[in-house]
Amino acid sequence: MVSPDGDCTVVSDAGVSSFGSVDDAVARGAMAGRRVLWWRAAAMGALIAVHPPDRVWDLAAVHRLVAGGSRDDDEAIWSLRHGLAPGEPQRAVEGPPDLFAAGEPDEVQAGAPLPRAAGTPDWLRSAEHRAAWGRHALDIACWQHDRLAERRGRFSAATAESGAAMLCVELEQQGLPVDRPVLEELIAASAGARPQTEDDAVRARRTRDELVWRHVPGGRPVDLRNPGAVREMLRQAGVVVDDTRAWHLEPYRAGSPLVDALLTWRKAERIATTYGWSWLAEFVGPDDRLRGAWDASDGGAGRMTAGSGLHSLPAPLRPGIAAEPGHVLVRADLGQIEPRVLAVVSRDPALAEATRSDDLYAEIATDLSVDRPTAKVAMLAAMYGQTSGTAGQVLGRLERTYPTAMAFLRSAAEAGERGEPVLTYGGRLVPVHVGPDDTTAQARGRGRFTRNAVVQGAAAEFFKAWALTVRAEVAPLRGRIVLCLHDELLVHVPREAAEAAVEAVDSALQNAARRWSGGAPVRFVSDTGVFHRWSEEKG
DNA sequence: CCGTGGACGTA
DNA sequence: CGTACGTCCACGGC
Known part of the structure; x- marks a missing residue:
């Protein structure tokens, strides 16, 4: 080459x-x-x-x-x-x-x-x-x-993308510190004890399955991994559904021990298969670090992606992610990142004004004269392209209150519907895939994709700018970023530098926001704390 | 053997 | 008919 x-x-x-x-x-x-x-x-x-x-x-x-x-x-x-x-x-x-x-x-x-x-x-x-x-x-x-x-000359995005690529190499090298005994306990709780032989593995699998089978009339073995067989099993038990997705079965859970057992089985099966003993053996090294491949920008809007389950680790396993002895994890979550980013990229003055509040959705709720949950769902719906349900009914208020932001989103959606690519705030080209005989519904789908891409992509660019600033500011503290998760950072740092790292993370946010937004009057906030385990709540 | 769709984990 | 991605599984086409 x-x-x-x-x-x-x-x-x-x-x-x-x-x-x-x-x-x-x-x-x-x-x-x-x-x-x-x-x-x-x-x-x-x-x-x-x-x-x-x-x-x-x-x-x-x-x-x-x-x-x-x-x-x-x-x-x-x-x-x-x-x-x-x-x-x-x-x-x-x-x-x-x-x-x-x-x-x-x-x-x-x-x-x-x-x-x-x-x-x-x-x-x-x-x-x-x-x-x-x-x-x-x-x-x-x-x-x-x-x-x-x-393209509007935001060539600082090139610096951020380049730096993110380097950060990805470091993330792969360093890995995420795990508490192996705890992680093993959590895996055992779902998947059973670590199998020593192939027979052990088969037995553990059967043990999990039997917890569901015992609720089946007649008790015959059903292939729980075959959606068609599961649907038939449920039908015979009087639960008739088009598909067996969890959100669809949830309403039947209280009235049907079988449905309850099935949904519980699926959680355990997920951990047993994707995050089980083989996952531990393959991706957690002898140094008790979980490693996966990192990509600085996916093929869509440009978010960072990671393999080995780093970006989809089930919450029950998160207690197994812990700082090494003498160290702590500084965890920082960006608050309401997407609507704040929308305020920057669309230059909507009313939405920018609303970002002055720590609780942006409460502020939006006041602006719209609706309750907070409604405001949140409506704003997310606007950014995702949802038009139905209760959120659809609030879209009119959203249009009147933040016309600039809504016009920005509509413009992006219209480009996608026409089959045209969009550019993110940082100048990333986001192509759309147009088939020779796409239907109107598929054009709408493209519109939802581009509508979301201009927000999600810009949020990814801002996140990278923040992460790289954090990386530089915690380096003198011997702190290292060990996980990036779209709007969340984990920094591994010696215990004595914990408070300094928290200050570095927060000041990095203000620095990155000022530079990235070009001084737009938009506020960004993070929830930052010092923890031993990833799972811990701020106390 | 490989692509596809269901299902579900995360944001 | 709300977005993105990664992973495992069974299936149906080779």
């Missing part, structure tokens, strides 16, 4: 220099205090672990911003820059890399095929080649910068 692991391009005030290997860069201390340009943070793990740079431009991360979607391989970056056809990013290149084999790296023209290593691991062997490659990386970065500048 064009940027084999280890290709590292450093941009400093002295100009561009390239290093053939990460080891080389680490050895030379090249990163400290530098502005760094590289292809992708994921290939820079060794370097990030030793010398995380202060500021970084990540070609792959910015490419996702500029191009939209999740594709960010080298071919995609190169071909976008050089105007090659999408889907046909390069012509087949056989043999040695023609870019450098020609010896004239600066003569590469638009439309040129992607230069490849082509089995030549030492293709960056000469200083000339490395310098040439550095100039191409810089060229792409400048081009990306110009594309973002054309």
Whole structure:
């Protein structure tokens, strides 16, 4: 590939220099205090672990911003820059890399095929080649910068996306500290004792199933993992439903021991299968850290994603996430992040005024002359595109009270319905997928998607700006961000630095908000506390 | 073997 | 007909 692991391009005030290997860069201390340009943070793990740079431009991360979607391989970056056809990013290149084999790296023209290593691991062997490659990386970065500048010019988003990509590498490396004995207890409570043999596993599974079967008339075994069989089982018990989703069965729970047992079984089954003993063995290391793959921006609106269940850990297991001895977890939740972000990106003065309150939904309720739950549901419905139910009836009041914000959302929805992409506040292109014979209903679906994407995407951008500010401010305290969860941060920090970390998290929020919003009169709040376990409530 | 849909966890 | 994602499962098509 064009940027084999280890290709590292450093941009400093002295100009561009390239290093053939990460080891080389680490050895030379090249990163400290530098502005760094590289292809992708994921290939820079060794370097990030030793010398995380202060500021970084990540070609792959910015490419996702500029191009939209999740594709960010080298071919995609190169071909976008050089105007090659999408889907046909390069012509087949056989043999040695023609870019450098020609010896004239600066003569590469638009439309040129992607230069490849082509089995030549030492293709960056000469200083000339490395310098040439550095100039191409810089060229792409400048081009990306110009594309973002054309879109309302929020090129600080590129910094945040690049930093988030680096943070993702750190999150993967460090992992989330777990209290293994507690986690094992919690898993055992749902999945049974750790199976030693395959027979053990089968028996545990059957034991769980029997807790449901005993409520079945006749007591015959039913495949509880087959939705059709479950539906038939329920029908014979007098519970007739179209599907067996939990929210649909919940009303029958009180009157039917079978339904109650089934719903209880599903919770246990979820933990047993997804978060069970094999999950523990696979993702929790010998250092008692839970690790998963992190992605700085998903293919949709650009939120961070994580694997290994890090973003969907069931609440019952959260007591198993705990600080190491001598450390604490500083947990911070952003309050009502999406409507506050909406106030910034839409520049609605009335909604901005409402954000002055800690309890934004109470303020909105006053503005709308409805009760707080109604106001909350209505505002969320407006951002999700819901039109039915009681929320639909309040939409009119919402339109009259916050016309600028509602017009902003409507505009985004209309773009999606027309099949047009939208841009987030930070300039991320959010493409929509249009089929050749989409129905009106599918167009509406696209509208709901883009309506939500401009809010959810901007919230993700603000979250990253906040997280990166926190990362920098807690570093001197030996604090490390160990989890990012859309509007929530967990910082692992030595106990004696707990209060300082809380102050850092909160001041970072104000700093990030001021910079990110361009000084808009919109308030952001966080609920921040010091805990031993993730599950703990503020006391 | 692979894609799809049901189901459910999180925000 | 409220958004997004990750994961496991059974099924039906190869």
